[in-house]
Amino acid sequence: MSAPDNESDYEDDGYDFADDDREFDDEALVWQLLLLINPGDEDTALQQFGRFREAREEGGGGDVADQVQEIIDWTSGYLVDWKDTETFIDAIAQLAARWNLRVDWGVEDPGDEDFLAGTDVPELMARAYDRLREHGYTLWNRDTGGDAYAGWIALRRDDENMQAVCAALGIDIRPGSDAF
Template sequence: MNPSDHDFDAEHDFDEGEEDDNSVEARVWQLLQLINPGDEELALQQFADYRDAVGHQDEEAVDPVEIVSRVIDWRSGFVVDGQDTRALVQAIDELASRWNLSIDWDGDPDDDDFHADVDAASLFATAYDRLNEHGYTLWARETDDDSYAGWITLSRDNEPLRELATVLGINMRLGSEVT
C-alpha cells in the first residue's frame, strides 16, 4: 500500500481530545513519533504496518516491541548481530543520514583493521557522542540474544522516551551506557 493512499485519519481510532489514551496502540504511536523525528509520514506508514501486523492476532499474544522492531527495521531502528561491527556502523550511519548527519568514527570503518580494534560498546559510545553534538540521542534496546538494537531520537525527547519505554516494557539505555 502506498502511504499516500492510506487514509490514516479515517482509520485512526483516537479522538482529538483523547490525549490520555493508555492503550498499547496509542503508546506504540507515540513511540513511532519519537523515533521518527520530523518524519510523520514514515511514522504513519510504520503505524499502519504495525496495525496490519497485530490486526489478526490475539491481543494477549501480541509483543508490541517485537512487531515495532520489524516494522521499523533499517528505516528508524536496527537489530544487528552483536559481533558484526560492520553492520552496526552501517545501521547507525543509515539512520543518521535521515538528518544529513555523518558519524566521525575515529577511523575508517571500511578498513578491516578498524573493526579488529573496536567493539559494539565503543561504536555505540562514539556514535552517541557525535549525534549528541547535533541534538540527537542514540538509544540501545535490550534484546533476548547477543544482538544489538537501537534507534535515534531528538535529545529533548529523552525523558518522554524513557517514560514510554518503561510503560511498554522496553529496557533501554543511552548509547553511551552500552557495555
C-alpha cells in the same frame, strides 16, 4: 490511513508525555514511540503504525518491542548481531543520513578491517552516541534479551518522553553510551 485518535500527540500541542500519569493502550504508546523515532517525519511514522496495526490484526501478538523492531528495522531503527561491527556502522550511517548527519568514527575509513577487528559494537555505540548528541540527537539501545543490539535515534529534547513511553510499553532502553 489516519493517525490514531488520541490526544497524546505532544508534537502538535506541546504535550509532555513524561509528566502524565494516565494509562494509554499499546497502540497509543506505539504511535508515540514511532513519532519519537521519526522526528519531523510523520509520514514514515504513519506507515509504520499501519504495519503495526496490520500485524496485530493478523494475530501478531507477542512482544511489543519485537513487533516495533520489525516495522522500523533499517528505516528508523537498527538490529545487529553482537559482533557485527560493520553492519552496526552501516545501520547508524543510514539512520543518521535521514537528518543529513555523518557520524565521525574517529578513523578515516570505518570499513577498514583492522579498525573493525579492533573494536566492538558497544564501543562504536558509545562513539555514535557522543557524536549524535553534539547535533541534538540521542542514540538509544534496547534490551533484546539475546546476542544482539537494537535501538533507534530520537531528538535529544525528547529523552524524558522516550523513557516514559518505553517504560509504559515494557521496553527496557538505555542511551547508546551504556549498551546492554
